[in-house]
Amino acid sequence: MSALKKLANKFIVIEGLEGAGKSTAISYIDKWLALQNMPAEKIVYTREPGGTELAERIRDIVKMEVQGETLQDKAELLLMYAARVQLVEHIIKPALADGKVVIGDRHNYSSLAYQGGGRGIDMALIEGLKQLSLGDFTADLTLYLDIEPELGLSRARGRGELDRIERQAISFFQRTRAVFLDLVAKDQNAFTIDASQTPLLVEKAIFTQLDNWLASLN
Ligand code: T5A
Numbered sequence: 057m058s059a060l061k062k063l064a065n066k067f068i069v070i071e072g073l074e075g076a077g078k079s080t081a082i083s084y085i086d087k088w089l090a091l092q093n094m095p096a097e098k099i100v101y102t103r104e105p106g107g108t109e110l111a112e113r114i115r116d117i118v119k120m121e122v123q124g125e126t127l128q129d130k131a132e133l134l135l136m137y138a139a140r141v142q143l144v145e146h147i148i149k150p151a152l153a154d155g156k157v158v159i160g161d162r163h164n165y166s167s168l169a170y171q172g173g174g175r176g177i178d179m180a181l182i183e184g185l186k187q188l189s190l191g192d193f194t195a196d197l198t199l200y201l202d203i204e205p206e207l208g209l210s211r212a213r214g215r216g217e218l219d220r221i222e223r224q225a226i227s228f229f230q231r232t233r234a235v236f237l238d239l240v241a242k243d244q245n246a247f248t249i250d251a252s253q254t255p256l257l258v259e260k261a262i263f264t265q266l267d268n269w270l271a272s273l274n
Contacts, residue, residue, distance in 0.1 A: 057274065059093070062273040063157045065153075066157050066196045067148060068198075069198045070085070070160065070198075071162060071199070071236060072202065073201075073208040073233060074222050075208035075209055076203045077251050077258060081258065081262055086099070099159065100156050100159070102160045104163055105136055105140070107139075107147055108142045108146045110139075118135050129175040129177055133167065133182065134185075136166070136167045137185050137186070140167075140190065141190065144190055144193060149193070164194070164195075165246075168235055195246075196245060197247075197269050198246035198247070199247055200237075200249065202237065202248045202249065203233075205229030205232075209222065249261045
């Protein structure tokens with residue numbers, strides 16, 4: 057089967073802590089897809105939380121700080137899934153049904169890692185919420201960009217002021233990272249990329265993972 061046929065209807069997700077280089081990695085995936093002769097109109101890009109008009113408004117709420125009112129951890133979790141349902145139903149599923157390839161900047165693993173690991177919400181509760189809102193819908197490939205939180209945050213700081221979540225203590229990101237690593241270790245469709253390497257080496261590692269994955273598809 058041709059590479060283009062294999063890639064039709066595939067949902068590729070990039071995960072990682074802040075400053076891991078997810079946006080940068082998406083440009084490498086783009087380059088790799090061009091090498092497979094994928095037409096630009098066959099590629100859909102999403103980000104989470106966000107990606108639809110309503111989901112982008114939820115993203116604003118999640119990122120903002122309101123004086124005198126703390127966003128409760130469970131409210132934060134529910135907002136992440138509210139945004140995700142909007143995105144999956146309005147953008148991702150229709151694009152996949154139309155034979156497109158979707159590249160997602162974050163998806164479900166971010167909720168397990170940040171809200172489960174970072175915030176300490178019961179994982180079973182999050183899994184239940186995922187089932188309720190998305191059923192068995194899942195990514196075809198997840199590339200997790202692994203980085204020490206200190207390094208990631210210093211990169212994130214370099215590109216502007218930190219938002220509400222980015223201002224959490226380092227221990228929050230250490231717990232988040234531990235869950236990401238655990239999830240990837242248990243998922244045969246997920247792979248870790250060392251994001252502390254130079255951009256050139258990260259690009260090379262991503263190309264290798266994508267080549268191997270493509271070769272594994274029937
Ligand atoms: N969230 C999200 C949850 O809590 N639960 C959820 O379910 C979901 C979906 C989303 C926030 O919401 C949370 C997680 C987040 O806190 P976001 O804006 O999508 O926020 O995510 P961020 O991680 O904040 O995005 P960033 O823009 O910070 O990170 P990226 O995209 O990973 O990094 P990128 O590519 O912009 O690179 C950052 C800087 O590093 C440089 C780049 O040039 C850039 O300046 N860089 C490198 N430098 C050196 N070496 C390399 N290899 C480099 N790669 C990139």
